[in-house]
Amino acid sequence: MSCSRKPSLAVPSDPIVRDLAARGRIRDFAAGAVLHREGEPAESLFVILDGEIQGYVSDSQGREMVLHRYGPTEVAGEMTLGAALGMAGCDHHRYSARARTAAVCAVIDRNPLDTALRAHPGILRRMIGVLTLRHGDIVDSVRRLALVDVYGRVRQLLVNLETSADTAHTPRERLTHQDIANRVGASRDMVGRVLRDLLAGGYIAVEDRRFRILRPLPTRW
Numbered sequence: 001m002s003c004s005r006k007p008s009l010a011v012p013s014d015p016i017v018r019d020l021a022a023r024g025r026i027r028d029f030a031a032g033a034v035l036h037r038e039g040e041p042a043e044s045l046f047v048i049l050d051g052e053i054q055g056y057v058s059d060s061q062g063r064e065m066v067l068h069r070y071g072p073t074e075v076a077g078e079m080t081l082g083a084a085l086g087m088a089g090c091d092h093h094r095y096s097a098r099a100r101t102a103a104v105c106a107v108i109d110r111n112p113l114d115t116a117l118r119a120h121p122g123i124l125r126r127m128i129g130v131l132t133l134r135h136g137d138i139v140d141s142v143r144r145l146a147l148v149d150v151y152g153r154v155r156q157l158l159v160n161l162e163t164s165a166d167t168a169h170t171p172r173e174r175l176t177h178q179d180i181a182n183r184v185g186a187s188r189d190m191v192g193r194v195l196r197d198l199l200a201g202g203y204i205a206v207e208d209r210r211f212r213i214l215r216p217l218p219t220r221w
Helices: 015-022 079-084 110-119 122-147 150-168 177-184 188-200
Strands: 025-029 034-036 044-050 053-058 064-070 096-099 103-109 204-207 210-213
Touching (some): 015 103, 015 110, 015 122, 044 079, 103 110, 110 122, 150 188
Antiparallel strands (some): 034 096, 204 210
């Protein structure tokens, strides 16, 4: 589960998160490695120092839905915070988390977390803010799933990716059809049909799994 350590890791600018990370043990995770699974006891909090983690849920058939993506200085496994406070319903993780890329995390177990909570009551305010934002993201995802068809969800994802690449001036994200299916809550076959039609119509181009919009996508298909 280990990967090569990068020479420099992200240092959280928030002093509370920085102190929290300092109380953990540094662990390397290879791309695809699972940090925790849905239903497992919530015993560790993860502060991401390098790479990307994604939270997801899955069913017995192996179908998955990505809930959230975490980057450097963000926190995953937040149910452990509720467990440390003795809150009902927080004893187990409510979703799974895995490394989307090779990642490095500070892993804070329950005892050091208890100590940190006593030393920094402000951690609770910080985590409430994090959870509020994530709740909003999940509500928006559920609304899209309930109200928009598969084409509409794929279209919106492509538009969001294009906008992000243009405004942030960062390399375009590399995505497989399965990655997109997980993001929009549809089957890989259905996503593949939508993308093939858009490619054939000259609406999009793809190179090295990076999608680019060539002309405005139809509102409906």
